[in-house]
Amino acid sequence: xxxxxxxxxxxxxxxxxxxALRCDPISGHVSLFWYQQALGQGPEFLTxxxxxxxxxxxxxxxxxxxxxxxxxxxxxxxxxxTQQEDSAVYLxxxxxxxxxxxxxxxxxxxxxxxV
Amino acid sequence: RKEVEQDPGPFxxxxxxxxxxxxxxxxxxxxxxxxxxxxxxxxPKLLMSxxxxxxxxxxxxxxxxxxxxxxxxxxxxxxxxDSATYLCVVNGPQGGKLIFGQGTELSVKP
Numbered sequence: 001x002x003x004x005x006x007x008x009x010x011x012x013x014x015x016x017x018x019x020a021l022r023c024d025p026i027s028g029h030v031s032l033f034w035y036q037q038a039l040g041q042g043p044e045f046l047t048x049x050x051x052x053x054x055x056x057x058x059x060x061x062x063x064x065x066x067x068x069x070x071x072x073x074x075x076x077x078x079x080x081x082t083q084q085e086d087s088a089v090y091l092x093x094x095x096x097x098x099x100x101x102x103x104x105x106x107x108x109x110x111x112x113x114x115v
Numbered sequence: 116r117k118e119v120e121q122d123p124g125p126f127x128x129x130x131x132x133x134x135x136x137x138x139x140x141x142x143x144x145x146x147x148x149x150x151x152x153x154x155x156x157x158x159p160k161l162l163m164s165x166x167x168x169x170x171x172x173x174x175x176x177x178x179x180x181x182x183x184x185x186x187x188x189x190x191x192x193x194x195x196x197d198s199a200t201y202l203c204v205v206n207g208p209q210g211g212k213l214i215f216g217q218g219t220e221l222s223v224k225p
Contacts, residue, residue, distance in 0.1 A: 040123075041217050048211050056212055098211075108158050
């Protein structure tokens with residue numbers, strides 16, 4: 001496909017369970033972002049990659065959150081020991097160049113519900 | 116104080132109305148500015164970039180005031196299809212992350 005693809009689209013996890021969310025960016029896009037969006041709020045920045053390098057992880061809310069992009073393409077966001085406050089939509093975006101110089105395209109998101 | 120602030124609305128307007136959204140940002144080192152649109156349960160999509168000289172795209176006009184750290188979006192002759200949440204976006208000081216406001220919800224009624 002031509003767009004950013006995220007999987008799964010929906011995930012229900014029991015509290016304490018580990019989850020892994022996948023993002024397939026647009027081919028050739030250098031920059032990749034993860035955002036967390038709670039209901040009625042704007043997307044909150046989690047982390048940013050330029051190729052395989054994680055340049056900013058200042059938005060990760062705790063050490064239970066971990067992201068990787070080992071080959072500079074597909075990225076995985078992992079949440080360990082999920083808590084109810086982790087329930088949100090997790091959005092991935094990619095951009096051809098560094099942010100601010102090219103449009104960021106978003107995937108449809110993964111809706112995580114922790115019960 | 117949040118880095119990007121918007122009036123959350125909702126703004127309820129009739130078709131054909133002109134509506135203006137405002138946004139302020141806290142980091143004077145920010146260099147790039149955007150308006151994104153997000154439909155209900157959909158992903159955000161770029162509406163337009165915002166340039167210092169101001170820019171227009173059809174019914175949409177965006178303006179930037181760097182001195183006041185203020186961004187605006189004006190929608191003229193609003194359509195039912197303009198109903199969405201409008202997100203003000205600013206890039207971070209090192210040019211890395213894009214920082215989103217909480218969004219302003221617009222509902223255009225017939």
